[in-house]
Amino acid sequence: MQVDLRHFRAFLTVARLGSFTRAAAQLHVSQPALTVQIRQLEEALGLRLFDRNNRRVLLTASGQQLVGPAERLLAEFDGLVRDAGDLSARRRGVVTIAALPSVAADLLPDVLRELSTRHAGLDVRLHDVVAGRVVEMVKNLEVDFGIGSLDRPDPDLRWKPIVRDRLCAFVPAGRRVPRGGLSLEALGRQPLILTSRDSSVRQLVERTLARRRVAARVAYSVTYMSSALALVRAGLGVAILPESAGRAADTTGARAVPIREPLLTRDIGVISHAERSLSPAAAAVVDLLEAMVSRRRNGSPGTS
Incomplete structure (x- = not known):
């Protein structure tokens, strides 16, 4: 029995x-x-x-x-x-996230603030890392999910784009630029300040430069957007960074200028392992992330 x-x-x-x-x-x-x-x-x-x-x-x-x-x-x-x-019920749980530094600095603070109000018992552990490392951490099951970009489909991953991120040129605040922004060819004549080679921003810029056959001089290669902006303020060059850098970092002494011909954009989305479902706690974070992106897109107040 x-x-x-x-x-x-x-x-x-x-x-x-x-x-x-x-x-x-x-x-x-x-x-x-x-x-x-x-x-x-x-x-x-x-x-x-x-x-x-x-x-x-x-x-x-x-x-x-x-x-x-x-x-x-x-x-x-x-x-x-x-x-x-x-x-x-999402009252308890641990959520680990790997996110691009631009996302971690700009979008996630608003998401996590709202999460702490709605689900105070959830513990979030955030790793702000470059795009390749985001993918690696998701594949190795080091995190519940990632927020980043993918160059190509991957059978080991699920990918759900949530926002399109535009790149801009950041120039010293007093510099005059043509109305409508700078072309890629014009940027190629400037000393460029770019993020490190393993970043998705750097990879996008280099692919586009090569495709357009624009010879460019990279004067400085940095890890953090804040360092790039500091070099811009010092008058050492022009930085190509996500538009979100203007919201997430101190841009005193620098300003964002559109890049035209061609537009530089990257899709950012939620990356999860193809063989793992999200926990209720992780799903709660993703739900709030998507809601925050939607509110920002619609210009709702309180989304900064």
């Missing part, structure tokens, strides 16, 4: 109340059904758990020794059910 938690719950209820009649009423079962459950448990364990007479029900010595372990078993199971309920 296979026993389950129902048998142990019946055992503890009878032991606590000292009566099959009262225990059956509390468990909402008939007394004969409760008697059968206790008998099944005794047979499965090979132990007599209760001494019965016409007036009372007493635990045997074996029954007394079983009470503690049975209570711990049910307490752990009940705790497991509560924890699972919290996870399902």
Whole structure:
């Protein structure tokens, strides 16, 4: 006979109340059904758990020794059910995210602020890394999902684009530029400040320069957008960065200028492992991320 938690719950209820009649009423079962459950448990364990007479029900010595372990078993199971309920309801959980630095600096702060209000029990761990590392961390299951860009389809990944990011030229604030912005050919005549070679921005710029056969001089290669903007403020060149850099970093002394002919854009989306579903907590973050992008696109207040 296979026993389950129902048998142990019946055992503890009878032991606590000292009566099959009262225990059956509390468990909402008939007394004969409760008697059968206790008998099944005794047979499965090979132990007599209760001494019965016409007036009372007493635990045997074996029954007394079983009470503690049975209570711990049910307490752990009940705790497991509560924890699972919290996870399902998004009241608890850990979410790990790998995101492009531009996304981590611009979009995610608003998302995480709203998340802390709606789901205060969720713990978010954020890794701001370059595009290649975002993909690598998702593939290696180091994170729940990534927010980045993909150059090509990958059978190991699911990809859901959420926003199109435009690149701009950042020039010193006092510099005069043609109305309508700068062409790629014009930028090629400037000392350029670009992000590192493993960044998606640098890769997009270099592919476009090569396709247009524009010879350009990269004067400085930096890791962080803030460093690129500092070099612009110092008058050391022109930086090509995501438009979002103007919202996420200190642009004092620099201004964004559109790049025309051609427009430089990259699609940014949610990247997840093809063989893993998102946890309820991770899905909550993705839902808020998509809602935040939609509000920004529609110009709703409070999205900065």
